[in-house]
Amino acid sequence: MVVETMTIEVAQASAVGFKAIGAGLAVGLTGMGTGLAQFGIGAAAVGATAENKEMFGLALLFTVIPETIVIFGLVVALLLLF
Amino acid sequence: MSSVSTTGPAPYIYSSTRMRVRKMKLIRHEEYMRMLNMSLPEITRSIEETEYKAEIDELSSSFSGLDLIEVALTWNLAKEFQNVLGIMPGVIKNFTASYLQHWDIYNVLTILRGKTQGVRAGKIKEVLIPAGSLDRVVLDRLLAEDSPERIVEALSSWSLYPVLEREFPAAMEKGTFGDLENELFKEFYRYVLKQTKSGVKGGKPFRDYLKLEIDLLNIKTVIRLYKGNAHVDVRNLMVEGGGFSVDELARLAASESMNEILEGIKKRYPEGPINELMEKADQSMPLHEMENALTKVMLDQMDRISRRYPFSICPTLVYLKRKRYEVANLRAIARGKESGLPGETIAEFLVV
Incomplete structure (x- = not known):
């Protein structure tokens, strides 16, 4: 029976790979979260702006608030990678 | 518009927000209370400052006084x-369109009544409200x-x-279109109740509301008949589909006193x-006063x-109803002022 042992190089390469997967998941999943949050706000914002042009600034502000979620994800991803 | 998504919750959120605004x-x-202290030209000016500006400006060269207000409100x-119908996406549009069909009944009967009386x-045309499926072009053709x-x-x-064809000969024979109108409205409510099951979001709560609307319509008829001392067979006058069955309504209408009617209604709505x-x-x-109070109850309930159900068909229909009563109120104020x-x-x- 042959027992495979992991060399230091392989372990290091795996760690980098898992970090990359983690970073990808952090950005990807938070991006989906942001999208889910934004679609409702976005639909309402477009509706409100169509009726009242003055609402545009406020509507835009509300629409971008869920962006914070994906920014947190991005920060986590950057911390993981660097 | 085919690329716009018409499924999922986004269309409801969009349309509900627009209607809410x-x-x-x-x-x-x-503002109504302020208008009550104004003269007719002042009321016209006051209305012009609101959403009715375009119509008042456009019509002020051809009409004046009460006519101007009446025609501007109708337009x-x-x-x-029509605009609401235009901005509704997908399934909401179909439902709104079927709900607006009651204006078709109003328009067709107005034309029939006008024509038989030689108007x-x-x-x-001044009093028609082309808000349903029969648009201006069709109505013009009918008027011709x-x-x-x-x-x-x-x-x-x-x-x-089919209902019109079935009931029309009898209506012409009698010379009144009351029964025809009843039958058309009965069919309309049957149709809309069926539509609420078509998968539109908010269909179920709206069905409950429609039941209430039908109930109140029937209650109003019963009270009117009682107050007018009319002893007729009420079964044909009642709209089916509400909380009261036609038999119950017939029993209510046969009541000896007003208190008996009120008690009967209270029993159903404890x-x-x-x-x-x-x-x-x-x-x-x-x-x-009674009719107004019932209408207010209906609007509050809606x-x-x-x-x-904030993101459903309901906010759209609430707006349509409220708008209708706004026009009715302004017309009442203008007419009331004109008559002193x-x-x-x-x-x-x-x-x-």
């Missing part, structure tokens, strides 16, 4: 309803026909034509705003449902 722009109670109502086509029979023939593609109204109401309450009625009397007729 529009509802906020409707004339408020204080605005039709334009607004000029131009005069009839000479006889009521030809008008009915021209409506062969209308969804309510709590809530209708019960409260029935508690307050008594023999002496005038008919118009508001409640639309708050409970005091402000307090006009206020009793407003639904605010």
Whole structure:
């Protein structure tokens, strides 16, 4: 029976790979979260702006608030990678 | 528009928000009260400052005084309803369109009544509200026909034509269109109730609301018949589909006193705003006050449902109803002022 042992190089390469997967998941999943949050706000914002042009600034502000979620994800991803 | 998504919750959120903003722009109670102290030209100017500006400006060269207000309100109502229909996406559009069909009934009957009484086509056109499936072009074509029979023939593609065709000969024989109107509305409610099951979001709560609307319509008829001392068979006058069965309504209508009718209604609605109204109401309450109070209850109930289901078909329908009553209120104020009625009397007729 042959027992495979992991060399230091392989372990290091795996760690980098898992970090990359983690970073990808952090950005990807938070991006989906942001999208889910934004679609409702976005639909309402477009509706409100169509009726009242003055609402545009406020509507835009509300629409971008869920962006914070994906920014947190991005920060986590950057911390993981660097 | 085919690329726009018409499924999922986004269309409901979009349309509900638009309708909510529009509802906020409707004339408020204080403004009505201020209008009651104004003269007719002042009221016209005041209306011009609101959503009716375009119509007043456009029509001010051809009309004046009460006519100007009347025609501007009618035009605005039709334009607004068509506009709402235009911005509704997907399944909401179909549902809104079927709900707006009651304007078709109103228009067809107005034309038939006008034509049988020899009113000029131009005069009839002023009061038509082309907000349903029969648009201006179709209505113009109907107005150009000479006889009521030809008008009915021209409506062969209308969804309510089978009822119209069935009831029209009897109506012509009798010379009144009351029964025909009843039958058309019965069919309309049957159709809309069926539509609420078509998968539209908010269909279920809306069905409950429709039941209430039908109930209140029937209650109003019963009370009107009682107050008018009319002893007729009420079964044909009642709309089916509400909380009361036709038999129950017939029993209510056969009541000896007003209190008996109120008790019967209270039994069906042991709590809530209708019960409260029935508690307050008594023999002496005038008919118009009672009717107004019932309408207010209906609108409040609809508001409640639309708050409970904020992203459904309900906010759209609430707006359509409120807009209709806004126009009715403005018309009541304008007409009341023209006839020299005091402000307090006009206020009793407003639904605010």
